[in-house]
Amino acid sequence: MTSALVIDSLDLHYGAAQALRRVSIECRPNRITAVLGRNGVGKSSTLRAITGINAISAGEISFGDETLRRSPPYKRARMGIGYVPQGREIFPLLTVRENLQTGYAGLKHSERNVPDYIFELFPVLKTMLNRRGGDLSGGQQQQLAIARALVTRPKVLVLDEPTEGIQPSIIKDIGRALQFLRDEKGMTILLVEQYLDFCREIADDIYVMDRGEIMHAGPAEDLDREDVRRHLMV
Numbered sequence: 271m272t273s274a275l276v277i278d279s280l281d282l283h284y285g286a287a288q289a290l291r292r293v294s295i296e297c298r299p300n301r302i303t304a305v306l307g308r309n310g311v312g313k314s315s316t317l318r319a320i321t322g323i324n325a326i327s328a329g330e331i332s333f334g335d336e337t338l339r340r341s342p343p344y345k346r347a348r349m350g351i352g353y354v355p356q357g358r359e360i361f362p363l364l365t366v367r368e369n370l371q372t373g374y375a376g377l378k379h380s381e382r383n384v385p386d387y388i389f390e391l392f393p394v395l396k397t398m399l400n401r402r403g404g405d406l407s408g409g410q411q412q413q414l415a416i417a418r419a420l421v422t423r424p425k426v427l428v429l430d431e432p433t434e435g436i437q438p439s440i441i442k443d444i445g446r447a448l449q450f451l452r453d454e455k456g457m458t459i460l461l462v463e464q465y466l467d468f469c470r471e472i473a474d475d476i477y478v479m480d481r482g483e484i485m486h487a488g489p490a491e492d493l494d495r496e497d498v499r500r501h502l503m504v
């Protein structure tokens with residue numbers, strides 16, 4: 271089976287400090303891949319390398335038949351990489367509608383709309399279209415951030431800790447939404463997480479990171495292995 275997104279031997283430096291060492295991850299198409307690890311092990315750096323926000327010092331990222339290494343972030347978004355950053359990064363003074371419209375930038379005129387299924391996934395957003403982003407709860411903002419990424423019509427959805435600081439009922443909604451996107455929309459999903467139970471429930475494949483390196487790759491069931499859990503204990 272061909273992979274939708276392949277990250278091959280990435281190195282990434284912040285000045286003299288090396289944050290990623292030979293990180294390789296293969297996201298199978300139409301599957302949910304979760305990267306797990308404690309604080310500061312390099313999860314966000316990996317996603318920022320994929321989206322092009324952070325430059326890599328070695329390695330290669332390929333997406334379908336394309337090589338991404340020299341593409342700026344806006345081109346990667348146009349190619350079909352949707353990104354939901356850590357902390358949501360919604361625009362607090364723009365309304366929910368305007369936040370969603372920021373996803374239009376790379377779209378053809380005929381595609382500049384919010385597909386109905388997005389409001390079916392997150393009905394609360396439809397009732398809040400005229401409210402400011404900053405007035406939403408953390409969970410609602412996370413749903414808005416996912417919806418904004420979906421507006422860009424991604425083939426691959428990349429999410430940075432989508433459950434962080436969010437109440438359990440909305441975590442369940444987000445988990446169901448991601449499974450719907452995989453099962454009904456054929457999307458490939460890559461997320462980084464610290465919440466093991468969430469990954470056990472929705473992920474197909476897992477990667478475990480420690481100090482900038484991938485220590486384990488396997489099916490989600492491997493989360494119950496002692497040697498895997500050791501890397502995740504605080």
Ligand SMILES: Nc1ncnc2c1ncn2[C@@H]1O[C@H](COP(=O)(O)OP(=O)(O)OP(=O)(O)O)[C@@H](O)[C@H]1O
Pocket residue numbers: 284287289307308309310311312313314315316356
């Ligand atoms: N802009 C930056 N400049 C310098 N060092 C950075 C920068 N961003 C991250 N780092 C360092 O790189 C390492 C990896 O950080 P990263 O944010 O990728 O980890 P993480 O696993 O996503 O952690 P968290 O769960 O806290 O977000 C850490 O040591 C961090 O301090």
